[in-house]
Amino acid sequence: QSLRSAVGRGSSHLARRGYSTDAVPERKVAILGAAGGIGQPLSMLMKLNPHVSSLSLYDIAGTPGVAADISHVSTKSEVAGYQGEDELGKALEGSDVVLIPAGVPRKPGMTRDDLFNINAGIVKSLCIAIAKYCPNALVNVISNPVNSTVPIAAEVFKKAGVYDERKLFGVTTLDVVRAKTFYAGKAKVPPAEVNVPVVGGHAGITILPLFSQTSPKANLGDDDIKALTKRTQDGGTEVVEAKAGKGSATLSMAYAGALFADACLKGLNGVSDVVVCSFVQSNVTELPFFASKVRLGKNGVEEAIGLGPLSDYEQQGLDSLKSELKASIEKGINFANKS
Numbered sequence: 001q002s003l004r005s006a007v008g009r010g011s012s013h014l015a016r017r018g019y020s021t022d023a024v025p026e027r028k029v030a031i032l033g034a035a036g037g038i039g040q041p042l043s044m045l046m047k048l049n050p051h052v053s054s055l056s057l058y059d060i061a062g063t064p065g066v067a068a069d070i071s072h073v074s075t076k077s078e079v080a081g082y083q084g085e086d087e088l089g090k091a092l093e094g095s096d097v098v099l100i101p102a103g104v105p106r107k108p109g110m111t112r113d114d115l116f117n118i119n120a121g122i123v124k125s126l127c128i129a130i131a132k133y134c135p136n137a138l139v140n141v142i143s144n145p146v147n148s149t150v151p152i153a154a155e156v157f158k159k160a161g162v163y164d165e166r167k168l169f170g171v172t173t174l175d176v177v178r179a180k181t182f183y184a185g186k187a188k189v190p191p192a193e194v195n196v197p198v199v200g201g202h203a204g205i206t207i208l209p210l211f212s213q214t215s216p217k218a219n220l221g222d223d224d225i226k227a228l229t230k231r232t233q234d235g236g237t238e239v240v241e242a243k244a245g246k247g248s249a250t251l252s253m254a255y256a257g258a259l260f261a262d263a264c265l266k267g268l269n270g271v272s273d274v275v276v277c278s279f280v281q282s283n284v285t286e287l288p289f290f291a292s293k294v295r296l297g298k299n300g301v302e303e304a305i306g307l308g309p310l311s312d313y314e315q316q317g318l319d320s321l322k323s324e325l326k327a328s329i330e331k332g333i334n335f336a337n338k339s
């Protein structure tokens with residue numbers, strides 16, 4: 001008996017020492033909408049992320065099963081499932097990063113704005129809980145229409161007195177992922193080597209890839225660039241139509257969401273020079289929110305990076321996206337303040 005307890009003490013002591021010499025800080029990530037089409041593969045990818053020590057999976061239904069399943073994956077993070085509003089507080093408490101893929105997706109013929117009536121209320125209620133239970137967390141909003149749901153989140157946080165503009169993000173990474181993939185296919189270069197900023201917002205013409213700034217450079221003509229721009233803007237619709245009523249992008253979105261969350265965790269952990277595109281509160285243009293390259297650090301956004309030189313085609317795109325983006329931002333702000 002005494003030998004067993006001595007061994008037990010010894011091994012837990014060693015385990016503790018193992019952790020304390022490990023430079024990776026403990027990080028809790030919560031996923032709201034974790035049982036959905038995006039939520040499930042995103043939960044899986046976050047379970048594989050070495051920066052995560054605690055993974056909290058919340059949905060209105062289905063999370064016990066998803067959490068039990070994912071918890072058997074042999075990576076270090078602890079997984080817990082929470083179901084229903086009564087458990088939302090526990091799901092959020094202590095979170096460093098909160099990912100929000102909750103809400104309804106598009107069906108063929110719908111725009112992202114058609115989702116507003118349902119998703120605006122969902123994002124609002126989830127953000128009220130975030131303000132209460134983990135006001136310092138970095139919040140990654142995936143739920144569409146991102147051009148409106150991010151301003152809604154900002155208003156909710158302002159009302160609760162916890163708004164820190166550096167910590168609120170609209171996830172536009174899928175636009176970047178698509179731009180990279182489509183460009184690589186056309187230019188015949190490896191997708192992983194391609195860098196292309198995508199700015200503006202996250203719907204139709206508000207999605208503006210800056211192919212003139214792409215590296216590696218390829219000699220693509222104007223028609224190719226126009227076609228790549230249009231395909232990036234319509235990438236979501238391409239998937240909605242191919243799924244024919246069974247939802248929108250889930251797997252590629254989970255990949256993109258996991259990349260973005262990883263960048264947030266790296267920033268929090270002090271990794272230098274983490275630069276990603278995101279829809280954030282911004283001074284880059286006259287619009288209050290705008291997607292651009294941002295540098296991430298220990299408190300979220302350290303710097304929103306200017307657009308750099310634009311081609312004439314990109315400048316036209318920028319000029320024509322502003323009125324739609326402005327209207328979507330205002331729609332979100334009005335919703336948050338009226339209801």
Ligand code: NAI
Pocket residue numbers: 032033034035036037038039058059060061101102103104105106115119122126141142143144145146171172173174175202247248249250253
């Ligand atoms: P889905 O319908 O498969 O899953 C949504 C999940 O949210 C469901 O499990 C549902 O139970 C849950 N949910 C609903 N109300 C909730 C609440 N109050 N609290 C917590 N969970 C709640 O939808 P899918 O395909 O996963 O899409 C989710 C959202 O992501 C949609 O709004 C979609 O438009 C958006 N999206 C965003 C993209 C982006 O690039 N930012 C790309 C693709 C989709």
